[in-house]
Amino acid sequence: MFTDSLNAIATATRGVLLQGNGTQPVRGVFTDTRQPIPGGIFVALKGERYDGHDFIEVARSGGAAAVLVSRMDAAELLDSAKDIGIVLVPDTRQAFLDMARAYRLKLDHVRWFGVTGSAGKTSVKEMLASILSCGAGWKVHRAEKSYNNDIGLPATVLAADVTHRAVILELGTNHPGEIARLTNVARPHIAILNNAGPSHLEAFSTVANVAEEKAHIFDHLGAGDAAILNADDLHFDYWRSRLTGRVLTFGSRREADVRAEAIEERPGKGAHFYLCIGTRAEEIQLRVPGRHNVNNALAAAAAALAAYVPVEAIREGLCAYQGTERRFQVTEHEGVLVVDDAYNASPLSFRAALETLQEFAGRRIFVIAGDMLELGERAESFHLELGRQLAAAAPHALLTVGPLAGLAGCSAVQAGLPPTAWMPCATPEEAAARIRPQLQSGDVVLVKGSHGMKLDRCVKRLAERRTLALAGS
Numbered sequence: 001m002f003t004d005s006l007n008a009i010a011t012a013t014r015g016v017l018l019q020g021n022g023t024q025p026v027r028g029v030f031t032d033t034r035q036p037i038p039g040g041i042f043v044a045l046k047g048e049r050y051d052g053h054d055f056i057e058v059a060r061s062g063g064a065a066a067v068l069v070s071r072m073d074a075a076e077l078l079d080s081a082k083d084i085g086i087v088l089v090p091d092t093r094q095a096f097l098d099m100a101r102a103y104r105l106k107l108d109h110v111r112w113f114g115v116t117g118s119a120g121k122t123s124v125k126e127m128l129a130s131i132l133s134c135g136a137g138w139k140v141h142r143a144e145k146s147y148n149n150d151i152g153l154p155a156t157v158l159a160a161d162v163t164h165r166a167v168i169l170e171l172g173t174n175h176p177g178e179i180a181r182l183t184n185v186a187r188p189h190i191a192i193l194n195n196a197g198p199s200h201l202e203a204f205s206t207v208a209n210v211a212e213e214k215a216h217i218f219d220h221l222g223a224g225d226a227a228i229l230n231a232d233d234l235h236f237d238y239w240r241s242r243l244t245g246r247v248l249t250f251g252s253r254r255e256a257d258v259r260a261e262a263i264e265e266r267p268g269k270g271a272h273f274y275l276c277i278g279t280r281a282e283e284i285q286l287r288v289p290g291r292h293n294v295n296n297a298l299a300a301a302a303a304a305l306a307a308y309v310p311v312e313a314i315r316e317g318l319c320a321y322q323g324t325e326r327r328f329q330v331t332e333h334e335g336v337l338v339v340d341d342a343y344n345a346s347p348l349s350f351r352a353a354l355e356t357l358q359e360f361a362g363r364r365i366f367v368i369a370g371d372m373l374e375l376g377e378r379a380e381s382f383h384l385e386l387g388r389q390l391a392a393a394a395p396h397a398l399l400t401v402g403p404l405a406g407l408a409g410c411s412a413v414q415a416g417l418p419p420t421a422w423m424p425c426a427t428p429e430e431a432a433a434r435i436r437p438q439l440q441s442g443d444v445v446l447v448k449g450s451h452g453m454k455l456d457r458c459v460k461r462l463a464e465r466r467t468l469a470l471a472g473s
Helices: 007-012 052-061 072-076 091-108 121-133 150-158 178-186 207-218 238-239 293-304 311-320 345-362 376-393 403-414 428-437 456-463 466-473
Strands: 004-005 016-019 025-027 041-043 064-071 085-088 112-118 140-142 166-170 190-193 225-228 245-249 258-266 272-276 281-287 327-332 336-341 366-370 398-403 422-425 443-450
Touching: 004 007, 004 052, 007 064, 007 085, 007 091, 007 140, 025 398, 025 403, 041 052, 052 064, 064 072, 064 091, 072 085, 091 150, 112 121, 112 178, 112 207, 112 293, 112 422, 121 140, 121 166, 121 293, 150 166, 150 178, 166 178, 178 207, 190 207, 190 293, 207 238, 225 238, 225 293, 238 345, 258 293, 258 345, 272 293, 272 311, 281 311, 281 403, 281 443, 293 311, 327 456, 336 345, 345 366, 345 376, 345 443, 366 376, 366 403, 366 428, 376 403, 398 403, 398 428, 422 428, 428 456, 443 456
Parallel strands: 041 064, 064 085, 112 166, 112 190, 140 166, 190 225, 225 245, 245 258, 336 443, 366 398, 366 443, 398 422
Antiparallel strands: 004 025, 016 085, 258 272, 272 281, 327 336
């Protein structure tokens, strides 16, 4: 857990200690007064819907030893409370990053991993964690869920401690400069760039700009550090040209350092392949389906190899990995398989999901599709292409939620999907209600869309199918 003096915090954040004993230690950092850390420091972050400065009295009541603020009026509210330290900074959000960076540098003996990419970041992170913990027996700290922005990443860093042997961080971006900003904090010894695809194009305009943004994860690699690159990505040569140090590659190319051969889907089990490293081949049976998950496994394996983890431990960790919540997570409800891939969606990940549905050949396939958001001026063209891919997948029924997904539905009908198979819906709840009477044992339902479309509500309704059916009878 983070521990430091108020003087050190003020120095790291370029702040001023307004009140408190400068040598006083604080233990722990929190930003949510609903989860206080007694003896810790409360960072008053300002968000779109809240301002932490409005809760500093609550933080004090919860046992905070100090607060970090950027509003003088908020600090003045605590003037009479001499039992609490106050650090005033220009910007609490930047100060949060600065605190994390200073703490990260103190833990340089820990092995730090960073993962970025347009798709698969969380799966790679979790696969790597399985390798290092289940396979190699390391004590591993990693980001909770997809905490990969300028709040989630520093929170993850500050929750690490000297007992961890490895920390795995996700670095995400939705605007230019964010990866560089996060990398300045994370400073990974092993940096993984999984792929670059059409995501967040509202901010980046082109995939080439996305690829350039992602490459900033390599900004602070030292002489003994390593970059992990996807040899199959169209931007591989560009990324490779930026690097002068140690590089390990993964993919299907024969020259890749880590590659997969003899890939096959085993219904009910997941993807099976041989992990090839040099002349060595290890049999891997993943518990999750999809070629995209094989690629994610290769990325995690290459990162572990860069940390000199034995191949046996890599195999054991990959075979032990049980999937990541809401990333092509398959659950069964009354004989119906519900594939929850609704955490996020991009053209790259949607195509991978549809390709993976081929594993369920012989079953009736239903697709509930939501909008793919943040695609900028090319949003319509990407959804028209998605419609053609949906038609090729030939689902028994296609339900769409949102205007852009509706455009994909129109495109699917134009590409040959029977008009009666497409059902546009206004809400996730409506999609669940309309699909429920059609389902029977053996069917498969894929639910996929961007996080903002809230398709998790649809998944929840499908999981409650029997209860709702009985209530309506």
